[in-house]
Each structure stands twice: as C-alpha cells, then as structure tokens.
Amino acid sequence: MxxxxxxxxxxxxxxxxxxxxxxxxxxxxxxxxxxxxxxxxxxxxxxxxxxxxxxxxxxxxxxxxxxxxxxxxxxxxxxxxxxxxxxxxxxxxxxxxxxxxxxxxxxxxxxxxxxxxxxxxxxxxxxxxxxxxxxxxxxxxxxxxxxxxxxxxxxxxxxxxxxxxxxxxxxxxxxxxxxxxxxxxxxxxxxxxxxxxxxxxxxxxxxxxxxxxxxxxxxxxxxxxxxxxxxxxxxxxxxxxGREMTERYPPRASTIGEELFSIRDWRVEHPQHAGRAVVKDVSLHVRRGEVVGIAGLMGAGRTELAMSVFGRAYGRNITGAATLEGKAVKLDTIDDAIDAGLAYVTEDRKTLGLILNEDIKHNITLARLEGVADGGVINEAREEQVATRFRTALRIRSSSIHQRTLDLSGGNQQKVVLSKWLFTEPKVLMLDEPTRGIDVGAKFEIYTLINDLAAQGKGVIVISSEMPELLGICDRIYVMNEGRFVDEMPAKEASQEKIMASIMRQYAGAFQ
Structure with a gap:
C-alpha cells in the first residue's frame, strides 16, 4: 500500500x-x-x-x-x-x-x-x-x-x-x-x-x-x-x-505492622442529589507498611470514597468515624486531612492535581508552603532545594525545575503530583489511578516508590482499574461495587476472575 x-x-x-x-x-x-x-x-x-x-x-x-x-x-x-x-x-x-x-x-x-x-x-x-x-x-x-x-x-x-x-x-x-x-x-x-x-x-x-x-x-x-x-x-x-524487562512489578518483602488508619460505617451522599448515597456504610483499614488495593468497575464509588475521606473533597451529609494511630481524627476539611497525615493523589492530574501554567518548583511545594517559608514569606532558595531534591529522587525529566508542568509528558506530570504530596510527609497516601496513561518504565518507578513508602511504615491505598496492577503490588484487596465493599481478600489468594466474580455475584439473580 x-x-x-x-x-x-x-x-x-x-x-x-x-x-x-x-x-x-x-x-x-x-x-x-x-x-x-x-x-x-x-x-x-x-x-x-x-x-x-x-x-x-x-x-x-x-x-x-x-x-x-x-x-x-x-x-x-x-x-x-x-x-x-x-x-x-x-x-x-x-x-x-x-x-x-x-x-x-x-x-x-x-x-x-x-x-x-x-x-x-x-x-x-x-x-x-x-x-x-x-x-x-x-x-x-x-x-x-x-x-x-x-x-x-x-x-x-x-x-x-x-x-x-x-x-x-x-x-x-x-x-x-x-x-x-x-x-x-x-x-x-x-x-x-x-x-x-x-x-x-x-x-x-x-x-x-x-x-x-x-x-x-x-x-x-x-x-x-x-x-x-x-x-x-x-x-x-x-x-x-532498550533492554529486557523481566519483571513488571518490583519484588517487595512485606513487613506489616499494627493498624495505622481506619474508617468505619462511612456513608456519602451525592453532592447535587440529597439522599442519593454513593458510598454506603464502608469500613476500611490499612496497617503500617501495607499496600491496600480497591478494585471495582468504573462508577463503583472508589474515587468518591477517597475524595470524601480526604477532607470531604467530595459529597455531602458524610457520616462515619475515622481513626489514625488509634485515635479519632477530624477530617472535616482538606487542611484537617493534611494536618492529620493524609494525602490524596487524584486520578485527574491535569485538572485537580496540578496548576499547569506554574513551574515544577511551585507545584511541588504547593501543598506545604510552610515548609519553604520564613515568617509567612516564601524562601525561594529553600523552595528550589526542595524541588531539586524531588526532581532528582523521582527522576522527573525536564529542562529544569523552572519548566512549566504543562510542557511535561504525562508520566513526568504524575511524578510532580507525587512529589507534591510526598513533601507533606504523609502517614497514609491514597493513590487514585496512579499509573493511568503512563508507560511501563514509569509504572515500574512508581511501583518501586510505593514499595519504598511501605518499607518506611506508611500506609498506601491504591485505587486502580487495572486488576493485574493491584494483584502485582498490593498485600490486600477490597472489592467495591455500587458504593459498597462486596469482598476483601489477600492479594496472594486473589485473581482477576475472583475479583470479577465478587463484583458480579450480586447480579446473579437477575440473569436466572
């Protein structure tokens, strides 16, 4: 032709x-x-x-x-x-x-x-x-x-x-x-x-x-x-x-400790439709050093759950209890969530995760400006040091820390979002579709980072539509459907077929 x-x-x-x-x-x-x-x-x-x-x-x-x-x-x-x-x-x-x-x-x-x-x-x-x-x-x-x-x-x-x-x-x-x-x-x-x-x-x-x-x-x-x-x-x-990749997921020796964070009977209504529950009495826990996955089809309520936990960034009439390190914790605002030690990496990095017209430096320090300020005034030298450290650690490919995030590739934009939340030094990191639109090499780097965070004793919650990803990086998986957790299983005992069976089980009667 x-x-x-x-x-x-x-x-x-x-x-x-x-x-x-x-x-x-x-x-x-x-x-x-x-x-x-x-x-x-x-x-x-x-x-x-x-x-x-x-x-x-x-x-x-x-x-x-x-x-x-x-x-x-x-x-x-x-x-x-x-x-x-x-x-x-x-x-x-x-x-x-x-x-x-x-x-x-x-x-x-x-x-x-x-x-x-x-x-x-x-x-x-x-x-x-x-x-x-x-x-x-x-x-x-x-x-x-x-x-x-x-x-x-x-x-x-x-x-x-x-x-x-x-x-x-x-x-x-x-x-x-x-x-x-x-x-x-x-x-x-x-x-x-x-x-x-x-x-x-x-x-x-x-x-x-x-x-x-x-x-x-x-x-x-x-x-x-x-x-x-x-x-x-x-x-x-x-x-x-330019090389063989024998492993899609880096090996990790799990060292799981005591319970770090939990929510109990968490319920969230749609922000525009009072009375319509999108998260229905969900209970979840994550331990120190544990990577917990949340599987489910699109529209299951996974993102709504994570955003509502992160300072009520989504929903209305939110009820339920949250504990961190064994103590009740207030999560009424995003500032409350950050102060408590929670971080949320959104699935929509371009709209909710970044200020695209700002440079890498400003985006990385945005969620914790007090960490680069003296008396309420930004210390530019310290801000540059922080941005340079994360650019090097996460291997962000850019001309400099002064490059606009708009001009970065999707994978490098995702690394900037991760850097922003890592700078807040969270105890619990919620990752919503962290590898969407990212190549296999960058995925491996993010999986390695998740392993490193778990090794530091942090709790990591991963929402992903790619079931092989959850099976490859998690210790335990919750299965969510129509606003509820319908199953929970150790990742070693899970499979794509078992997850899908859990999702479809409640529909079985409709096809009989």
Whole structure:
C-alpha cells in the first residue's frame, strides 16, 4: 500500500531540550499505525507537529501527505485536508449538548444563522455510525467518558476525516468501553480510513495495529510490521526501553505492622442529589507498611470514597468515624486531612492535581508552603532545594525545575503530583489511578516508590482499574461495587476472575 503520510527528519526543540531528533514516520493508507514509547519520548509532540499545533517554521524537517509537501501553520490547515487529532484531554464543553459539541466552530448555517434542524439531523447520523444511542440534546456532562470519546470521534467524522489521530484514546476507559472503541477503529479500517494511535496499553496495540513505530528519547528506534506475525508485549517493551524487562512489578518483602488508619460505617451522599448515597456504610483499614488495593468497575464509588475521606473533597451529609494511630481524627476539611497525615493523589492530574501554567518548583511545594517559608514569606532558595531534591529522587525529566508542568509528558506530570504530596510527609497516601496513561518504565518507578513508602511504615491505598496492577503490588484487596465493599481478600489468594466474580455475584439473580 502507498504511504498516505511521511514525516521526514522532524526535529523539534524547546528551551533547554530537544524533544524530537530527526524522527521519520511513514503511514500506509488504510492502516492502523501505532506509536509507542516511554513518557517524554516525543510521541504527542510529533503528532502536534503533524496537526499544526506546532506550526511550520517551529520545527525542522518535512511533512508529505498524499504525495505532496505540506506546511501547516495552524490546526485548521491540517483539518482542511482531513487530518484530525483527538487529544488525550477531550476538548468538549460539558454544559453543551452532543450536537452543539459535534459542530462547535463548524456549525451548519443558512445566511449566517445556525441551522439547528440540519445540526440535529447530521448529529443523529454520525452518532449512529459510532454507536451512540443518546439524544443529540444530551449534555456532555451527563454521559460517561467512554461515550465522550465517541462524541470526539463523531466530531472528527463531521469534518470528513481521512487520517484520524488518537492520543491515548483508552487511557480513561474501562475494559468494555476500550474494546468497543478498538472495534470501531477496526470497522473504520474496513471502510478505508487511516488511523494513528498513541497508547501505553501494549496489549491493545498488539491486537489492532498493522504497524508499530517505537520512539525512544526523541528518536525513531524502529517500525515493527505486525502483519508479519504476532508481536508480543515483551518485544515492544524491549524496543521502547532498550533492554529486557523481566519483571513488571518490583519484588517487595512485606513487613506489616499494627493498624495505622481506619474508617468505619462511612456513608456519602451525592453532592447535587440529597439522599442519593454513593458510598454506603464502608469500613476500611490499612496497617503500617501495607499496600491496600480497591478494585471495582468504573462508577463503583472508589474515587468518591477517597475524595470524601480526604477532607470531604467530595459529597455531602458524610457520616462515619475515622481513626489514625488509634485515635479519632477530624477530617472535616482538606487542611484537617493534611494536618492529620493524609494525602490524596487524584486520578485527574491535569485538572485537580496540578496548576499547569506554574513551574515544577511551585507545584511541588504547593501543598506545604510552610515548609519553604520564613515568617509567612516564601524562601525561594529553600523552595528550589526542595524541588531539586524531588526532581532528582523521582527522576522527573525536564529542562529544569523552572519548566512549566504543562510542557511535561504525562508520566513526568504524575511524578510532580507525587512529589507534591510526598513533601507533606504523609502517614497514609491514597493513590487514585496512579499509573493511568503512563508507560511501563514509569509504572515500574512508581511501583518501586510505593514499595519504598511501605518499607518506611506508611500506609498506601491504591485505587486502580487495572486488576493485574493491584494483584502485582498490593498485600490486600477490597472489592467495591455500587458504593459498597462486596469482598476483601489477600492479594496472594486473589485473581482477576475472583475479583470479577465478587463484583458480579450480586447480579446473579437477575440473569436466572
């Protein structure tokens, strides 16, 4: 098949760092072409060059599309040719409807007036194509992340997409939604559409990709032809990191002590709907040196539980008791929680975890400013020392501690969030989807950090949608469904099948 896209000798520099160095990429027409690499390797940067986010003149090299050289000065230039990018952070307006989002900035109009009848007619056609059954009037805020991803794809189809670029499209999706999205891409492939997919989920790439280009440290390593035979995850990992990774999870000798933290009969109501309980009489405990996992499907109430415990950051009419080191503890505000020794690493690092326009230094010290202040005034020298220490300890890849967190890769942003909460010196650390959208190398580093925290006698609570992750790093696992804990088991006795059986047990009667 001929190449629909060729990127030749692409080099992109930022102040103090070369993000891309002489990268080459060739994508055949009608294929699904995957791009993978460690966090900070340059994958998203390359796609931003292609789509015109980084305009012509801000990089070196050439872009050839459909046999002609192209110079994109803005996103509209690439979209005009049918090159559409869907970023990891979905660009949807939550308080607008599906139809309004689908044609935002591209509204069907007559004589300068939006033709709503045409908008809704075309919306229904496109929604049917991607498998959405909602009304076009449905607000984005009222549908799940998986369906929001489908709205983005329908939006791309409305622009007559020829080359669809998806950056981590399944990072926030559960297994069912991920499978549905991948099946949709395979269906588009049958219709002749070309797709480029960036993902850290190597099993998904091995399933759907025709070719996989690996980028390491800003340079092209190789392109693997998946049509020549089955490609294993270990084969891809070896190319990504430049070495064999014999262990996905670092070994840890558990030394578990007495009970450190507990909650009893914890109940939380929805913040907008009084009387609707989202956490229902949950009891939990974690001991010194213990890593406790919370498994469950999306919407089970895991995040709501963690946020409500962390200073009532979520919910209303919260009841229940909490103890820390054997004493009752007040968790009425986030300051109370921090002062007591709790920390919470949010699943949404970009919105709730970081101030993206601030530099690394300010983000790391934000949750404990008194630790770098004298008499209420920030001591900049001390702040720089703290930030430098965490940058080195967590191996944050950046030009300096003064680099904006917005310009870091997802994995390095996650390390900044972790640094922020580690600086508060917590006794109990709650980690909500700590490795979402992160490559295998960065995951291993975070798992090692979790082990180190447990070895120091801290309690660690890990919420994850990846059951192999929980099985690989935890000592004990709670299983949550519909706001309740439905099971608890030692990790050594757990399996994915056993966890899913616990979740589905309460539904068994409905199918008899």
């Amino acid at each position: 001929p190449a629909i896209l060729e990127m030749k000798g692409i080099t992109k520099r930022f102040p103090g760092v070369v993000a891309l160095r002489d990268v080459n990429l060739a994508v055949e027409e009608g294929e699904i072409h995957a791009i993978c690499g460690e966090n900070g390797a340059g994958k998203s940067t390359l796609m931003k060059v292609l789509s015109g986010v980084y305009p012509y003149g801000s990089y070196e090299g050439e872009i050839w599309y459909k046999g002609e050289p192209r110079r994109f000065h803005r996103i509209a230039d690439s979209e005009h040719l049918g090159i559409i990018i869907i970023h990891q952070e979905l660009a949807l307006a939550p308080q607008l409807s599906i139809a309004e989002n689908m044609f935002l900035g591209n509204e069907p109009a007559r004589n300068g007036v939006i033709d709503w009848n045409e908008s809704f007619r075309r919306s229904r056609e496109l929604m049917k194509t991607v498998g959405l059954k909602e009304s076009p009037n449905t607000l984005i805020t009222n549908i799940g992340v998986g369906k929001q991803q489908l709205v983005e794809i329908a939006k791309a189809l409305s622009k007559k997409v020829k080359l669809l670029i998806l950056d981590e499209p399944t990072a926030s999706l559960n297994e069912a939604d991920s499978a549905a999205l991948l099946n949709l891409l395979l269906e588009f492939k049958k219709q002749g559409m070309t797709s480029i997919m960036i993902s850290h989920k190597l099993n998904e790439l091995a399933r759907v990709a025709d070719s996989i280009t690996v980028i390491r440290d800003g340079s092209t390593v190789e392109t693997i032809d998946c049509r020549a035979g089955q490609v294993s995850e270990s084969r891809i990992i070896r190319s990504m990191v």
